[in-house]
Amino acid sequence: xxxxxxxxxxxxxxxxxxxxxxxxxxxxxxxxxxxxxxxxxxxxxxxxxxxxxxxxxxxxxxxxxxxxxxxxxxxxxxxxxxxxxxxxxxxxxxxxxxxxxxxxxxxxxxxxxxxxxxxxxxxxxxxxxxxxxxxxxxxxxxxxxxxxxxxxxxxxxxxxxxxxxxxxxxxxxxxxxxxxxxxxxxxxxxxxxxxxxxxxxxxxxxxxxxxxxxxxxxxxxxxxxxxxxxxxxxxxxxxxxxxxxxxxxxxxxxxxxxxxxxxxxxxxxxxxxxxxxxxxxxxxxxxxxxxxxxxxxxxxxxxxxxxxxxxxxxxxxxxxxxxxxxxxxxxxxxxxxxxxxxxxxxxxxxxxxxxxxxxxxxxxxxxxxxxxxxxxxxxxxxxxxxxxxxxxxxxxxxxxxxxxxx
Numbered sequence: 359x360x361x362x363x364x365x366x367x368x369x370x371x372x373x374x375x376x377x378x379x380x381x382x383x384x385x386x387x388x389x390x391x392x393x394x395x396x397x398x399x400x401x402x403x404x405x406x407x408x409x410x411x412x413x414x415x416x417x418x419x420x421x422x423x424x425x426x427x428x429x430x431x432x433x434x435x436x437x438x439x440x441x442x443x444x445x446x447x448x449x450x451x452x453x454x455x456x457x458x459x460x461x462x463x464x465x466x467x468x469x470x471x472x473x474x475x476x477x478x479x480x481x482x483x484x485x486x487x488x489x490x491x492x493x494x495x496x497x498x499x500x501x502x503x504x505x506x507x508x509x510x511x512x513x514x515x516x517x518x519x520x521x522x523x524x525x526x527x528x529x530x531x532x533x534x535x536x537x538x539x540x541x542x543x544x545x546x547x548x549x550x551x552x553x554x555x556x557x558x559x560x561x562x563x564x565x566x567x568x569x570x571x572x573x574x575x576x577x578x579x580x581x582x583x584x585x586x587x588x589x590x591x592x593x594x595x596x597x598x599x600x601x602x603x604x605x606x607x608x609x610x611x612x613x614x615x616x617x618x619x620x621x622x623x624x625x626x627x628x629x630x631x632x633x634x635x636x637x638x639x640x641x642x643x644x645x646x647x648x649x650x651x652x653x654x655x656x657x658x659x660x661x662x663x664x665x666x667x668x669x670x671x672x673x674x675x676x677x678x679x680x681x682x683x684x685x686x687x688x689x690x691x692x693x694x695x696x697x698x699x700x701x702x703x704x705x706x707x708x709x710x711x712x713x714x715x716x717x718x719x720x721x722x723x724x725x726x727x728x729x730x731x732x733x734x735x736x737x738x739x740x741x742x743x744x745x746x747x748x749x750x751x752x753x754x755x756x757x758x759x760x761x762x763x764x
Contacts, residue, residue: 409476411475415436415437418436420468424466425463437478442660520684521746524686524744527675528600528688529581530740531584531597540561540562540647541561541644542558542644542646544559544642545558551641552636552641553639556632557631558606558630558631558633559628559630568608569611569612570610575607577605579605579647580602580605580606580640580646582601582603582641582645583601584600586599590669590690590757596690602637603636604633604634605634606632606633607631608630610629613626614626658699658700661762662697664762666691666695666696666697666762667761668689668691668703668760669758669759670689670705671689680754681753682747682750682753682754683731685746687747688742688744689703689735689760690741692742693739697743698738699737702733702748702763704729704762705730705754707727707729708727708759711725730758731750732747732748732763733746733748734748
């Protein structure tokens with residue numbers, strides 16, 4: 359039984375199309391990743407014309423077996439020069455892959471080269487024991503029944519553990535937003551530092567006391583004072599980054615009693631909260647914001663639709679100015695610049711300025727800027743975004759230039 363020429367790669371088109379940042383058992387909806395019309399058109403064009411051999415990675419192997427621990431970004435890099443060009447991979451198997459967001463350990467990829475074009479086939483048995491296609495194009499049936507959680511098997515586009523913690527931590531606020539939030543007013547005992555397991559007391563902003571909702575547990579995030587994020591080029595303040603310190607749960611509501619002090623002022627009873635997580639030392643005066651609903655975000659790595667230029671503003675969670683692979687940086691572009699989740703940008707290292715050593719005039723030269731790596735935006739605010747460094751040749755520094763990847 360012969361398959362269609364573009365037989366199931368049920369996968370690598372599969373999704374560099376998506377990063378599913380979800381835990382075990384949380385991915386029942388993982389088959390519903392978004393596919394833009396532009397990505398679909400690209401894939402269809404590739405399906406009709408094939409992938410030129412020049413678009414393949416220089417050392418693209420003839421065969422590759424998907425294994426646990428792989429990410430789709432890495433697998434795409436195995437075959438393509440530009441790993442965010444997942445629609446091309448999908449197009450290599452377009453007739454067989456109607457939903458490209460599937461990839462499982464155990465699938466064996468075979469690279470087929472013919473007439474200056476490339477295609478992929480899948481050979482072997484996937485993680486579900488389903489029959490796939492051998493390199494000779496013959497389907498070998500091997501009945502098997504197996505049931506496992508999809509969340510255990512799905513291969514994400516990047517390693518979720520390197521990014522998930524940052525989805526709730528960084529918060530960009532304006533100059534007054536954090537000042538007007540609820541705040542810690544006192545520890546239970548006379549102590550300076552507060553940590554996990556401590557009970558403390560808090561008050562809401564004026565006119566909005568902290569009130570316990572009896573129907574559900576109310577979680578709060580604790581932040582230190584926000585620090586300004588300045589544009590490296592202009593010095594303009596783009597926003598204020600609130601420093602995440604921990605989490606707490608509201609135990610008892612704030613209330614206003616009938617008692618008054620000697621001056622006749624009303625005596626209030628602050629809300630009671632218990633600290634359940636402390637990333638850093640917590641202090642009186644730290645601000646409290648409601649814990650948002652957890653988002654199981656998906657990401658479609660893609661180049662910007664228009665040419666962009668920006669700069670690295672800061673390295674998150676660190677006082678140093680250099681960052682390596684899998685670290686998070688803030689950049690001076692956001693929703694106002696058209697950035698969204700999954701936008702891939704190239705990092706440039708500015709060329710050094712030197713004098714021509716054999717020129718009597720010692721003419722000054724600026725060496726060309728060179729690409730240093732790639733990063734992917736995963737959280738956006740109006741004028742600031744957070745991005746994960748996907749690959750890097752040298753360290754990323756505050757002030758490094760960012761452009762649309764070629």
